[in-house]
């Protein structure tokens with residue numbers, strides 16, 4: 001039976017410990033910066049020795065999860081490695097989406113196998129994480145020996161894997177950040193337009209929610225580019241010009257954002273096939289005209 005230690009007793013570490021225990025793994029140790037977090041995680045998981053001695057905690061296990069905040073992973077890994085905390089042949093994971101397994105080089109030099117195992121999921125706290133991790137996609141990259149253990153864990157979580165080359169991690173993470181973070185920012189941008197039209201932001205968000213949910217559902221069922229609707233997909237250039245003309249003079253930032261997002265939307269509409277080349281050129285020339293107007 002694998003013996004697992006969790007180093008970094010936050011939302012992800014605690015949830016992974018809990019789910020691994022449920023899947024039959026033995027939780028040997030739970031280490032964190034503070035005893036309070038380590039104890040809290042041990043109580044939630046229901047197993048393992050809680051400690052702030054990270055070296056001893058890692059030494060108890062043949063699978064070590066470094067689930068600290070991203071900034072601390074490399075430093076924590078280095079200090080465990082220099083203290084002799086990684087057993088030869090141990091598997092060391094971190095769960096960051098932005099960082100690659102290369103930051104675990106000190107564990108590798110100490111004789112461990114390393115990989116990153118990133119749950120492609122939003123995990124705001126332990127309880128949500130325990131609910132949302134099963135069935136999620138996990139992006140994995142690293143040493144072959146560590147990858148085969150990562151695959152066993154993904155399977156234990158009823159998850160699905162995406163395998164990446166080590167140098168592609170930043171692009172993978174940028175894609176996830178665009179989808180998640182820029183969606184939030186784009187909704188904020190829509191509220192700016194409504195506020196300029198005199199609609200209260202809260203009321204606007206309530207009114208837009210069914211549209212947002214319907215669009216997400218269309219993306220899920222139809223995919224990209226088929227889910228695209230609206231004036232660009234239809235080639236309604238007069239409507240696009242009305243939008244640009246209506247933007248208040250003191251909100252020129254809205255012209256820039258509308259035009260730049262519009263240019264990418266033209267590309268999607270061309271792929272969908274509902275926008276013809278001549279209409280696409282007309283719409284692009286409108287974006288050029290209004291953005292050029294800002295420079296005069």
Ligand SMILES: NC(=O)c1ccc[n+]([C@@H]2O[C@H](COP(=O)([O-])OP(=O)(O)OC[C@H]3O[C@@H](n4cnc5c(N)ncnc54)[C@H](OP(=O)(O)O)[C@@H]3O)[C@@H](O)[C@H]2O)c1
Pocket residue numbers: 007008009010011012013031032033034035037038067068069070072076094095096097098118119120121122123124
């Ligand atoms: N949350 C998400 O949505 C999500 C999704 C995918 C991947 N991830 C990744 O999962 C990892 C953990 O994220 P999280 O959301 O669980 O963070 P979190 O809730 O903030 O937990 C991080 C824990 O790391 C501990 N820690 C920080 N510095 C430490 C150090 N020097 N030594 C020992 N422990 C230290 C903290 O312990 P103390 O409380 O004891 O100070 C804290 O409890 C990150 O790499 C993150 O990128 C997160």
